[in-house]
Every structure is written in structure tokens, then in C-alpha cells.
Amino acid sequence: MLNKLNLGLVALVLGFGLTITTSAFKSAKVSEQKRDQYRFVYNPPSTSPYSVANVTNTSHWSYAPDSEGCSGEERACSIVIDQAYVDLSATPALKPSANLTASFNAPTNTAYVTGSADGLMQIENSDQP
Incomplete structure (x- = not known):
């Protein structure tokens, strides 16, 4: 049971990490396109x-x-x-x-x-x- 809990936490942390990483790159592209x-x-x-x-x-x-x-x-x-x-x-x-x-x-x-x-x-x- 402890292994299943650890595996779930690892999956959750990886999911948040990927979300943050992809969001950061998208905002950089948008700001580059909206230059005055x-x-x-x-x-x-x-x-x-x-x-x-x-x-x-x-x-x-x-x-x-x-x-x-x-x-x-x-x-x-x-x-x-x-x-x-x-x-x-x-x-x-x-x-x-x-x-x-x-x-x-x-x-x-x-x-x-x-x-x-x-x-x-x-x-x-x-x-x-």
C-alpha cells in the first residue's frame, strides 16, 4: 500500500512539473510576439x-x-x-x-x-x- 501511495505522489509531482514547464514556455512565446x-x-x-x-x-x-x-x-x-x-x-x-x-x-x-x-x-x- 505504501508503494502505491508513493507512486501516486510521484505521478502527481511530475504532472505539476510538466504543467508549470509548458506554461512558462507558452507565455514567453506570447510576449515575444506582442513586442511594441x-x-x-x-x-x-x-x-x-x-x-x-x-x-x-x-x-x-x-x-x-x-x-x-x-x-x-x-x-x-x-x-x-x-x-x-x-x-x-x-x-x-x-x-x-x-x-x-x-x-x-x-x-x-x-x-x-x-x-x-x-x-x-x-x-x-x-x-x-
Whole structure:
């Protein structure tokens, strides 16, 4: 009788363990899908407009929720980034913690976005005009 009781308790503990484990993974997936994201477009300055230094400078990116996407690979255009990297005080602005990265394309003399601290950021670079 003691063996049957122990077996029942073990089954109960395993059942609770599996329930908690599967619930934890489901909530993580839901929160990942419900991220608040913001679109920013690149506003090149007049001096060295598409240098790596300027493309990675967060002050050259402006909030543009309704902008159209870009296509291509040769120069910075727009990004969609998680709210954690956005200053929401007045007009949304990129925080330096976004840590944008860029690469230089020598044949076109332009830089393009390659990544950021937000591993799920959407990058849209554009073709040369």
C-alpha cells in the first residue's frame, strides 16, 4: 500500500512539473510576439551622409510610423526596433543603447545597417537611386 501511495505522489509531482514547464514556455512565446515596435527612417546629414559613423548615430534617425518600406542592400533607409530602445518622452527617438551597427560598401561609397542591440530588429536598406 505504501508503494502505491508513493507512486501516486510521484505521478502527481511530475504532472505539476510538466504543467508549470509548458506554461512558462507558452507565455514567453506570447510576449515575444506582442513586442511594441517603432519604425525609424534615416535622415542623412549633408556632410558624409552615408558614412558608418553617421548611419550608426541615433540622432540621424527619426520616428516615422507611416513611412513606406525600402528595398535593397546598399545604404541605410529604415529600421523597426523594439520599444526598449526608444525614448518615449515627447516624440519617439532612438536611444543610444540601440547600439546600431553598420558596414561600408566601397563600390557605392555608402554604409548600410547590419544590426543593433535588438536581435529581432527589422532592417530595410535601399538601393542606390
